[in-house]
Amino acid sequence: MSETTTAVEATVRLRGISKTFSNGTTAVSKLNLDLEPGSFVSLLGPSGCGKSTVLRMIAGLIDPSEGEVTGSREAGRIGFVFQEPTLMPWGSALANIRLPLDLAGVKPAEANARARDALAQVGLEGFADAYPRELSGGMRMRVSLARALTTEPDILLLDEPFAALDEITRFKLNNDLLALWQAKRFTAVFVTHSVFESVYLSQRVVVMAARPGRVSDDLAIETDLARGEEFRTSADYAQLCRRASEALERAMAS
Amino acid sequence: MSETTTAVEATVRLRGISKTFSNGTTAVSKLNLDLEPGSFVSLLGPSGCGKSTVLRMIAGLIDPSEGEVTGSREAGRIGFVFQEPTLMPWGSALANIRLPLDLAGVKPAEANARARDALAQVGLEGFADAYPRELSGGMRMRVSLARALTTEPDILLLDEPFAALDEITRFKLNNDLLALWQAKRFTAVFVTHSVFESVYLSQRVVVMAARPGRVSDDLAIETDLARGEEFRTSADYAQLCRRASEALERAMAS
Amino acid sequence: DDELQDATLYIGWRAEAEFGGFFQALATGLYEKHGLNVEIQLGNPQSNPAQQLIAGKVDFTVGSSGTALNAAREGAPIAAVAAMFQKDPRIMVGHPGQGYESLEDMVGHTAYVGALGMATFWPFLREEFGFSDENVKPYTFSIVPFVADETAIQQGYATNEPHALHMAGIENPVAFLLHDYGYRPYAVNVMARQDDIANRPDFVQSFIDASIEGWQDYLHGDASPGNALIKERNPDMEDDVLEFALETIRQGGFVDAEDAAELGIGAMTDERWREFYDTMVSAGALPGDIDISKAYTLQFVNNRVGLQ
Amino acid sequence: MNKTSPLRRFGLPIGLGILTLIVWEGCVQALNVSPFLLPGPVAIYHALVDDWGLLSEALLVTLQITGLAFVCAVLGGGLIAVLFSLSRSVETTLFPYAVIMQVTPVVAIAPLLIIWIDNVRLALLACAWLVAFFPILSNTTVGLNSSDHNLRDMFRLYGATTRQTLFRLRMPSAMPYFLTGVRISGGLSLTGAVVAEFVAGTSGQGSGLAYRILEASYQLQTPRMFAALLLISLTGVLIFLATSFISQRILGRWHESAMEREK
Amino acid sequence: MNKTSPLRRFGLPIGLGILTLIVWEGCVQALNVSPFLLPGPVAIYHALVDDWGLLSEALLVTLQITGLAFVCAVLGGGLIAVLFSLSRSVETTLFPYAVIMQVTPVVAIAPLLIIWIDNVRLALLACAWLVAFFPILSNTTVGLNSSDHNLRDMFRLYGATTRQTLFRLRMPSAMPYFLTGVRISGGLSLTGAVVAEFVAGTSGQGSGLAYRILEASYQLQTPRMFAALLLISLTGVLIFLATSFISQRILGRWHESAMEREK
Numbered sequence A, B: 001m002s003e004t005t006t007a008v009e010a011t012v013r014l015r016g017i018s019k020t021f022s023n024g025t026t027a028v029s030k031l032n033l034d035l036e037p038g039s040f041v042s043l044l045g046p047s048g049c050g051k052s053t054v055l056r057m058i059a060g061l062i063d064p065s066e067g068e069v070t071g072s073r074e075a076g077r078i079g080f081v082f083q084e085p086t087l088m089p090w091g092s093a094l095a096n097i098r099l100p101l102d103l104a105g106v107k108p109a110e111a112n113a114r115a116r117d118a119l120a121q122v123g124l125e126g127f128a129d130a131y132p133r134e135l136s137g138g139m140r141m142r143v144s145l146a147r148a149l150t151t152e153p154d155i156l157l158l159d160e161p162f163a164a165l166d167e168i169t170r171f172k173l174n175n176d177l178l179a180l181w182q183a184k185r186f187t188a189v190f191v192t193h194s195v196f197e198s199v200y201l202s203q204r205v206v207v208m209a210a211r212p213g214r215v216s217d218d219l220a221i222e223t224d225l226a227r228g229e230e231f232r233t234s235a236d237y238a239q240l241c242r243r244a245s246e247a248l249e250r251a252m253a254s
Numbered sequence C: 001d002d003e004l005q006d007a008t009l010y011i012g013w014r015a016e017a018e019f020g021g022f023f024q025a026l027a028t029g030l031y032e033k034h035g036l037n038v039e040i041q042l043g044n045p046q047s048n049p050a051q052q053l054i055a056g057k058v059d060f061t062v063g064s065s066g067t068a069l070n071a072a073r074e075g076a077p078i079a080a081v082a083a084m085f086q087k088d089p090r091i092m093v094g095h096p097g098q099g100y101e102s103l104e105d106m107v108g109h110t111a112y113v114g115a116l117g118m119a120t121f122w123p124f125l126r127e128e129f130g131f132s133d134e135n136v137k138p139y140t141f142s143i144v145p146f147v148a149d150e151t152a153i154q155q156g157y158a159t160n161e162p163h164a165l166h167m168a169g170i171e172n173p174v175a176f177l178l179h180d181y182g183y184r185p186y187a188v189n190v191m192a193r194q195d196d197i198a199n200r201p202d203f204v205q206s207f208i209d210a211s212i213e214g215w216q217d218y219l220h221g222d223a224s225p226g227n228a229l230i231k232e233r234n235p236d237m238e239d240d241v242l243e244f245a246l247e248t249i250r251q252g253g254f255v256d257a258e259d260a261a262e263l264g265i266g267a268m269t270d271e272r273w274r275e276f277y278d279t280m281v282s283a284g285a286l287p288g289d290i291d292i293s294k295a296y297t298l299q300f301v302n303n304r305v306g307l308q
Numbered sequence D, E: 001m002n003k004t005s006p007l008r009r010f011g012l013p014i015g016l017g018i019l020t021l022i023v024w025e026g027c028v029q030a031l032n033v034s035p036f037l038l039p040g041p042v043a044i045y046h047a048l049v050d051d052w053g054l055l056s057e058a059l060l061v062t063l064q065i066t067g068l069a070f071v072c073a074v075l076g077g078g079l080i081a082v083l084f085s086l087s088r089s090v091e092t093t094l095f096p097y098a099v100i101m102q103v104t105p106v107v108a109i110a111p112l113l114i115i116w117i118d119n120v121r122l123a124l125l126a127c128a129w130l131v132a133f134f135p136i137l138s139n140t141t142v143g144l145n146s147s148d149h150n151l152r153d154m155f156r157l158y159g160a161t162t163r164q165t166l167f168r169l170r171m172p173s174a175m176p177y178f179l180t181g182v183r184i185s186g187g188l189s190l191t192g193a194v195v196a197e198f199v200a201g202t203s204g205q206g207s208g209l210a211y212r213i214l215e216a217s218y219q220l221q222t223p224r225m226f227a228a229l230l231l232i233s234l235t236g237v238l239i240f241l242a243t244s245f246i247s248q249r250i251l252g253r254w255h256e257s258a259m260e261r262e263k
Ligand SMILES: Nc1ncnc2c1ncn2[C@@H]1O[C@H](COP(=O)(O)OP(=O)(O)OP(=O)(O)O)[C@@H](O)[C@H]1O
Pocket: A021, A022, A023, A025, A026, A027, A045, A046, A047, A048, A049, A050, A051, A052, A053, A054, A083, B133, B134, B135, B136, B137, B138, B139, B164, E262
């Protein structure tokens, strides 16, 4: 891949990363991955292949047992949508979304306004005061997404953010995410199980294989079409999806 | 719909069901639904439209504020895969799967054997002794699925069981579920966000609309083809999927 | 030969010289001679001997005159049957060199007084000498706070604190016996149930007589059997402590001076009871309408037992 | 605790109370138990009414110390727990000393406290505090360590300061534990105040219920003693109800132990 | 608590202890404090060695009551909590009475207990139990009500009996709370045993540490008193460490408060 020049920030580099948990499970083994600033990369792979573990290492939440992660800490602000909603049960939806803003010292009035915007963006206008336990599974995940979006991160890590959503909401949020990315050009790492989604969203699809987790394929998604309905119905898209599907099948067979 | 004659058990009937939670949210309003014994019904609908709430009312976990649910309690054993994995954090994967068997007084040796089978079926052979926190999101969901399958239920309620899984694992489990259903002919209610999945699996797709939750469409999936790869690649399938997608769009627009 | 009758004496405190006569009687077989098989039960400062007696757990207890008067006031079915101490050894002590000539000089000093003291002698001191509640600090069965404060005074027993203070390095502490200042209850009263007094007078009489003989022997004979028994029951007891207490009791005539000199150990008189009661009434510690004849009986004492 | 109808919440225990009192009185009457050993409710009631002036004054004194000790236990226990939570080393180093403070018998150190602390009230307060602070400390420490690991990760990621993590994550997570500790310490403050007064004594005026109990016991006024005990019991129950109510209000909307389940 | 290296776990507090002792001895020497008021560690050590026979015997007595009271508190507190958890009505009805038991001053009822309960040992045990049981009861009750609502639903669905739900769901969920209660009660059993002995024990042979303290205090053998206090403190710390260790073992694999985090 060629170096893009849009970025001022450093490339996130994972070099010979392995992770063995204290119970002996090796989740990731000798993984190399470079994430260029401003790129949108999808991680695709079977359940349990170490995708979440890789994201956590990029974010610096866990340390690799071997190898080194560079560039992510220097990059600035990191946003993370965990695989589980990870909401504070004692806070309303709005309070949960406001959290990163509050932590960053944003003024209450502004924080409220921004949080309400984010809430509207994920289609939850009426639920600002609802507590997490009063929300459906998909709604909780959307609150979690909204929380990550308010932060205007430099690196955004998304761990299956749309898995619990219906296709129409999902399409809408896909487009919203894409628009946001195009506007802000943060580095995005997107874990998904949907081949279609990965192709639709990203510039590059990294396919992982399991036991131990490693990179098995790395597909560039090159198209001249602007992302959108046009792309989704194009022959390019269908072909790219087919290639990604095959890569996934290879990864699972290996 | 015509009465099927395969069943000895009662039809599950939801008559004029409404549910308003104590915080004032009306999740479901005046919903009618009959589930014939041995049928496989999918629930499709936007996030927050009340699918989980309907399942919980069928299972008798919450009572409708209005209307009546009949037939489910008399039907016998109910299996439920919750939207969240709902595992006991203090028990190993095996212990979690064994739970319903232990509760039913199955002998330890037999319970262990059956639980191990179920674990293998969901592709988690090596993880019998792992604690939930040592499993990935998808693995946890598979443990939860395995738990429901061991019980040999008369009614099986599945709330997005495959949302956190990659497509290949998902296809496999789709087929496993189908085979099990064909063998045992329990009544299955399957919540999913995947139109394809719903058409592939079920005899009937009920599409729900949100705010308040209600039935907006009820599609019979009629085909002469046996479910399997053949069906999945057929024109029938493509057409049925298109119809279901349209119904979902209508539901969301309403 | 008659069977020995069982009798229990509850002293409600640890074994020490203040109860030496009882231990002496037990150690030298005086109780058996009077047909009794006596057991002495120890207790702690928080226990309530009167309740034990009323409940029938024990046959005799050691109490103060105040207890007897309170029992009369409340109509409790117990009474004092003998007073082993003619003089209450209660003192107020102070550090030397503070210019105390008499009890009055202690007024105004910080005073360590226990909770029960507040209900017994303190009202008397307050009324008669102008001691003030404001100066009172709680006494917790430890003389440490007092030792630490040169100007403080504290409650004590003539038989104990002066020696303890001596051991703590305070030579010649100043002590005033409250008895000498008009606070004149009996002490170490033997209490018994009215029921026994009425229905088993011989039993009570035997116990009293044997105890008196025990005291007589403890003070004027060889005290070592009693002391040995005390030390057996209280392994912490030191010889010098025992010795000091015994000497004090002997020299101060606590047991055998005053009325006891003529009437024998254990002596009680209506006049003394009346006098003490009046003191307490005028101090405001007791109401004026108690029928004090219920508090005690003279039927077992004043028989010159043990006197030649 | 979930919401129960006020009728049941108060009716049932009060009903049982009345029943107990009736049986108690019946037994005392039937067995002719000496009032010096166990007075019946009627006698206790009369003592309560007759000595109300004396007892209510003493109650006030005890309440003051209880209240102060409780406040100090909540603040002290909570703050020490927070201190401990800031560093594992601090916790490891100091927790054994907190345990020593808990187990050191008030009876033994009362004389020393009286020397070191000139003010008797203050000494009593210190004793009562010693009795009451530990459950809050212990519970809160566990609670502060019980916050969800994913949420902790999220806070770290968003650059939360130690202070922010403490106030916004660990403290809310610790709430159910903390509040349970508070409910235990509420009663212990009262016990502590009474025990302190017993062993560290009271000075003449302004003595509390413990002194009244001692005095009544000495004077063989057992009904009065029970009346004083009754006041202590009632105070304890009131403290418990108050702390439970506060706990319910704070946790009601989100914690399993307090939430009402949807039916 | 998370795992800390044994060196830090024991080294730090012991280091602080040694430092404190040195400073203490230094101050006592430098200021020439009378050993009657505050003996230095050396004097205490000598007392401990000299009076070891007396003290160890007393320690044994106190330990027996502490141990029994602790076992009874764990069993009693736990069982009552389970009883309460079975029915909201039972809980509502009886909890105020548990509170009354907690707040009733042992010091006040000890003389009566001794009359009602013929055996002194038993009376002591009852007193110590009264002091120790409540934190376990209170914590366990909250814990039993804190189980995850979805898991509860699952149990209901699979037709779990009350008993099964109790043993397989509510008890494991209550563990972190229960064990915190146990750690509090460990110390309280000791305190309770000492207080009980102080108020209800008899003097003389076969008496425990409380009596030795009183006696030593009475006889101005302050170093011996401190030696007895030291034994009590050490016992308390040992109980705490033991209960913490058990707690760590039980919760280590799953509960946030005890789990080691992956790094
Ligand atoms: N805390 C942990 N302790 C031990 N093993 C762990 C831990 N977390 C994850 N693992 C193991 O590491 C492997 C990878 O887990 P990870 O969560 O990264 O998978 P994933 O690719 O995100 O899967 P999914 O798509 O199901 O979420 C799994 O085998 C899992 O069992």
